[in-house]
Amino acid sequence: MGNPELNCTIQPMRQEVKTTSFSFHLPINPLTAVLIVITTALLVRYLRNLYSIFERINLPGPKPKWVFGNIQDFRDKNPLDVFAAWRKKYGDVYGFFEGFRPSVVINDPEMARQVLVTHFDNFHVRPIYNPFVYYPDDRSLLNIFGEDWRQQRHVVSSVFNSASFKYMISGMEHVSERLLQKVSEIESESPEGFNISLLLDRYVVDSFAYSGFDYDVDSLNNENAPLYRYMVEFNNSASAENPATGLCRVYASLIPLLKVFDTKHREAAHVHLQEMRKLITTQKEKITSDPDSNCRKNLLGQLMLHEYPVKDESGKVVCKRSLTDEEVIAHMNSLIGGGISTAGATLSFVLHQLAMNPHVEQQAYEYVLEHCGTDGLPDTSTLKRLDFLEQIIKETLRLLPCAPGVARTCTNDCEINNVQFKEGMLIRIMGCTLYSDPDIFPNPDVFDPKRFEASECEKRHTSLFLPFGQGPRVCPGVKFAFLQLKVSLIKILQQFSIQKCSRTMDPLPTTLKPILCPMEGVFVKLVRRK
Numbered sequence: 188m189g190n191p192e193l194n195c196t197i198q199p200m201r202q203e204v205k206t207t208s209f210s211f212h213l214p215i216n217p218l219t220a221v222l223i224v225i226t227t228a229l230l231v232r233y234l235r236n237l238y239s240i241f242e243r244i245n246l247p248g249p250k251p252k253w254v255f256g257n258i259q260d261f262r263d264k265n266p267l268d269v270f271a272a273w274r275k276k277y278g279d280v281y282g283f284f285e286g287f288r289p290s291v292v293i294n295d296p297e298m299a300r301q302v303l304v305t306h307f308d309n310f311h312v313r314p315i316y317n318p319f320v321y322y323p324d325d326r327s328l329l330n331i332f333g334e335d336w337r338q339q340r341h342v343v344s345s346v347f348n349s350a351s352f353k354y355m356i357s358g359m360e361h362v363s364e365r366l367l368q369k370v371s372e373i374e375s376e377s378p379e380g381f382n383i384s385l386l387l388d389r390y391v392v393d394s395f396a397y398s399g400f401d402y403d404v405d406s407l408n409n410e411n412a413p414l415y416r417y418m419v420e421f422n423n424s425a426s427a428e429n430p431a432t433g434l435c436r437v438y439a440s441l442i443p444l445l446k447v448f449d450t451k452h453r454e455a456a457h458v459h460l461q462e463m464r465k466l467i468t469t470q471k472e473k474i475t476s477d478p479d480s481n482c483r484k485n486l487l488g489q490l491m492l493h494e495y496p497v498k499d500e501s502g503k504v505v506c507k508r509s510l511t512d513e514e515v516i517a518h519m520n521s522l523i524g525g526g527i528s529t530a531g532a533t534l535s536f537v538l539h540q541l542a543m544n545p546h547v548e549q550q551a552y553e554y555v556l557e558h559c560g561t562d563g564l565p566d567t568s569t570l571k572r573l574d575f576l577e578q579i580i581k582e583t584l585r586l587l588p589c590a591p592g593v594a595r596t597c598t599n600d601c602e603i604n605n606v607q608f609k610e611g612m613l614i615r616i617m618g619c620t621l622y623s624d625p626d627i628f629p630n631p632d633v634f635d636p637k638r639f640e641a642s643e644c645e646k647r648h649t650s651l652f653l654p655f656g657q658g659p660r661v662c663p664g665v666k667f668a669f670l671q672l673k674v675s676l677i678k679i680l681q682q683f684s685i686q687k688c689s690r691t692m693d694p695l696p697t698t699l700k701p702i703l704c705p706m707e708g709v710f711v712k713l714v715r716r717k
């Protein structure tokens with residue numbers, strides 16, 4: 188005890204033992220370790236439960252990987268080819284995972300009708316189109332749901348009426364003259380053909396803005412025009428090829444983080460918002476100074492004059508109010524977002540099909556001569572009919588559907604035709620996989636507008652061909668789109684013959700932005716008629 192040497196040797200040994208035993212300890216406190224084990228076990232159980240949902244409800248589908256789901260199955264592939272291959276393998280209704288999100292794919296027309304029409308209340312929400320949304324687009328029809336959507340949808344639907352169409356057609360015609368002028372210039376410089384999509388994308392912006400809002404964008408002559416720049420950046424941002432957007436669509440919690448990188452779209456949206464504010468001020472001045480002003484009749488005028496019912500708690504209408512400027516802009520942006528890229532891509536696709544099918548192009552020209560003459564447009568009621576042009580547009584939408592599917596989110600558990608839908612599931616109605624089915628459309632690769640003659644349409648299920656969606660949330664711009672496309676076709680066919688050139692590609696490479704559009708444009712030759 189009293190030996191200081193012994194004490195000295197024992198002490199370091201004790202320390203050694205202490206050090207050795209300490210190295211076997213966990214580097215964290217035991218309570219934390221237990222919590223990690225429990226959390227991991229719960230997470231594994233949750234994921235196992237999540238990723239087995241389709242097994243439990245007896246839906247076939249590709250095997251998902253944890254966290255990624257089936258998104259890797261789309262890597263380096265055209266998504267539409269993946270859906271076509273899955274349909275062959277798993278049938279008309281199957282499930283897959285977009286990251287953590289279970290998605291039910293429907294290729295069955297009757298089931299599609301049940302979801303879009305009969306059980307609309309359980310499926311009225313559409314998943315986000317572009318995860319990067321800026322004020323006031325968060326109020327746009329494309330992004331809202333519930334009672335809010337119902338009220339705003341009523342406003343938007345009301346602006347498409349006979350008076351507004353009649354007025355807007357003259358605006359469409361005016362801008363089509365500019366297109367023809369531009370085509371003449373380019374055609375004389377490039378008689379061997381050129382990329383018509385470059386012109387048509389801008390032309391549709393101009394035509395839409397001029398006829399719908401009395402807004403002279405003239406992007407045909409100025410590619411820096413704010414509305415055109417906004418559309419370009421909006422599409423680049425929303426594109427399926429944009430990895431940041433793709434990630435945010437699958438993992439919504441990343442939106443605040445990745446939004447920081449959405450710079451060009453944000454800046455263009457800001458400039459566009461300022462332009463829209465100026466436009467509304469000018470329009471107000473016109474309407475105030477001239478109560479009979481024609482600009483009351485277009486889409487913007489109709490929105491500005493719309494009276495919105497204000498209800499009390501019992502639902503009784505107590506007064507009416509006009510839309511605020513920001514509400515008007517949100518609606519204008521719904522129409523811009525829904526109507527420009529879709530019509531632009533479709534017009535390019537129609538011209539491609541006419542160039543590839545000279546006998547249909549000739550028939551279309553003769554049809555235009557008979558119903559519209561060599562110049563000008565027929566009256567509005569004739570324009571609304573023009574069945575053959577409508578069949579050409581529909582057959583183009585069958586082969587090249589700019590909106591290849593319709594999407595919904597299930598908001599209440601329900602069962603339809605023995606399939607159990609759970610709250611939060613995505614529903615993808617992939618109409619496009621049916622459009623190339625030879626049992627439904629014989630020789631599906633052949634461009635044949637007669638498939639859309641009334642007698643032929645009657646033979647098919649009403650929910651089989653859905654390029655504009657269906658049910659209460661169907662595209663409100665269908666009539667506007669057909670008018671705009673018909674006016675454009677009439678004017679082009681009256682003056683030019685549409686022919687293929689050495690650079691016309693067949694099949695046409697396409698890309699999802701997320702609108703299906705030509706990947707490298709549409710090259711055609713426009714030859715002036717004698």
Ligand code: HEM
Nearest residue numbers: 521525526529530533590654655656657660661662664668
């Ligand atoms: C070829 C042209 C067009 C095609 C193929 C097309 C297609 C579609 C489709 C598939 C939907 C979704 C429907 C659904 O979820 O059931 C939609 C929605 C919409 N479209 Fe179109 N569209 C076109 C042109 C237009 C035009 C010209 C406008 C405006 C003038 C427009 C405005 C809208 C709006 C505002 C919505 C959202 C409706 C809502 O959520 O209630 N579209 N469109």
